[in-house]
Structures are given as structure tokens and as C-alpha cells.
Amino acid sequence: MSSHYGQFCPVAKAMELLDERWTLLVVRELMMGSRHFNALRRGVPRMSPALLSKRLQTLVRAGVVERWDDGNRVTYQLTEAGKELEPIVEALGRWGTRWIPELGDEDLDPHLLLWGMHRNVDLEAVPDGRTVIRFLFPDVPAPSRRWWLVISADGVDICDEDPGFPERVGVEGSLRTLIRIWRGDLDWAAALRSGTLTLDGTAQAQRALPRWLKLSPLAGTPRPYAAAG
Known part of the structure; x- marks a missing residue:
């Protein structure tokens, strides 16, 4: 996880998990239906495989993502806690669309x-x-x-x-x-x-x-x- 903020504020505690680079984009991909590592990679093509693996491990430990073996493949899915992030990610997307229209x-x-x-x-x-x-x-x-x-x-x-x-x-x-x-x-x-x-x-x-x-x-x-x- 990222560095501790040293605050009991629930926003601070949530951000100790969520403000690491790429974390919410991984959640976004899971929201959009990606279930396997290679599919997740295609949704975050500039993220290294090693970092994606690390972020998935962190989210699994935090109880946001569930991981299980599906035959010869590993499958990932949002848990109940992860699904509660969906309206937050959607709201961030709407906010970004409204207020940050510039594209470099x-x-x-x-x-x-x-x-x-x-x-x-x-x-x-x-x-x-x-x-x-x-x-x-x-x-x-x-x-x-x-x-x-x-x-x-x-x-x-x-x-x-x-x-x-x-x-x-x-x-x-x-x-x-x-x-x-x-x-x-x-x-x-x-x-x-x-x-x-x-x-x-x-x-x-x-x-x-x-x-x-x-x-x-x-x-x-x-x-x-x-x-x-």
C-alpha cells in the first residue's frame, strides 16, 4: 500500500489503498468486465505486467478483488467491497469529462x-x-x-x-x-x-x-x- 497519511479520517484511510498509481484504472477494467490478466493488460497497455500483478495482489489482500483458479487460468472479480467503488469510479469519469477536457x-x-x-x-x-x-x-x-x-x-x-x-x-x-x-x-x-x-x-x-x-x-x-x- 502507499504511505500512511497518519489520519483517522475515512477518506485518508481509503486513499492509503486507492491513491497508488494505476489502482483505480485496474478497478475500472474489472468493472468493464475484464476477468483475466491478459484482458486487464489490454485495458492498461502502458502498465507493466509486474506492476499490474503487484496491484492485483494488493487489491486481493485488501478484500477489493477476489482471485481464483479457473481451470488453467486465473480469474479476477470485484468483491462486494470492490463493487461499492463502481459509482465512485463512474463519478470520477464524469467529473473528468466535464472539467478536464484537454487531451495531450x-x-x-x-x-x-x-x-x-x-x-x-x-x-x-x-x-x-x-x-x-x-x-x-x-x-x-x-x-x-x-x-x-x-x-x-x-x-x-x-x-x-x-x-x-x-x-x-x-x-x-x-x-x-x-x-x-x-x-x-x-x-x-x-x-x-x-x-x-x-x-x-x-x-x-x-x-x-x-x-x-x-x-x-x-x-x-x-x-x-x-x-x-
Whole structure:
């Protein structure tokens, strides 16, 4: 745990556990449904495996997370105490959306964007069969420039190499633009009108894409500022 504050205040006691770097983001990933170590890693891609393991151990000892062997895999899940953190994490997310809208270049991560998007695909709106959506971020270095979402009856997969299936629609634009759309700071129509985002594919697929890709659960948070675009 982090250093003791030397206060009996319940806020101080809670923060002795929760204010360590990455801890609440690990809780966020568990809230979003990640149950295994590799899935948790994909939600915090800049966190080292060793540190993730350490934070999980701390949360297990504190009774916030339960760990058990599930066949050949270790499974993690929030306990009752951990689930009581969910409205706190959600409130922090809403507060950050409202009051900290700025995004630095170091905050832009295509992997994290696609990871969030794959969790929020509207499977009922997507056509039956396999649907492949290609993303191209020209402003991102080559190894991370192209991504694909492959949507099928088995779920949604993220690929950073061409999966080899026919593509139903393609999305091209700056990473910042698509992140702003995902966050609810900019709408699809405004991005398309401005030319900062372009789509290719059938007209039907282009029109349907915003329905397929639901936005962040926090996108509807009211802002005290006027969102550009």
C-alpha cells in the first residue's frame, strides 16, 4: 500500500489503498468486465505486467478483488467491497469529462481507443454474418497506424494486422478526431463535414457506422464548455 497519511479520517484511510498509481484504472477494467490478466493488460497497455500483478495482489489482500483458479487460468472479480467503488469510479469519469477536457498528444492511444470501442459495439445493429471495420490513422507511426474490428456471432475481435476478410467500411482520420468522437466531444457528422474524418464503403454501411459503434458510456456527460465542432 502507499504511505500512511497518519489520519483517522475515512477518506485518508481509503486513499492509503486507492491513491497508488494505476489502482483505480485496474478497478475500472474489472468493472468493464475484464476477468483475466491478459484482458486487464489490454485495458492498461502502458502498465507493466509486474506492476499490474503487484496491484492485483494488493487489491486481493485488501478484500477489493477476489482471485481464483479457473481451470488453467486465473480469474479476477470485484468483491462486494470492490463493487461499492463502481459509482465512485463512474463519478470520477464524469467529473473528468466535464472539467478536464484537454487531451495531450501523450494521451492518444489507438490500442486503448479500439479496446474501448470493441466493448461498445451494438451487436443488434450490425448486419448478420461477419462485419469488418478498418481504421487508418495517418498521423500515427506505421506499426500502430492500421487497425480492424472483426464483428461476428462469436463477438468482437481487435486486429492490428489485416485479418484477411472483406471490409464492410473503412474509417480514416486523425487519432485525436476519433478519440474526440468516442468521448462525445465531437459528433460524427461534424467530423465528416470538416473533412477531418472520411469513410469508404457502401453508402448504407457509411450511414450505419455511427449506430454500430456506440460511444463511451461517459459520452453523454453534460459539459460546462461548448464542445468544438
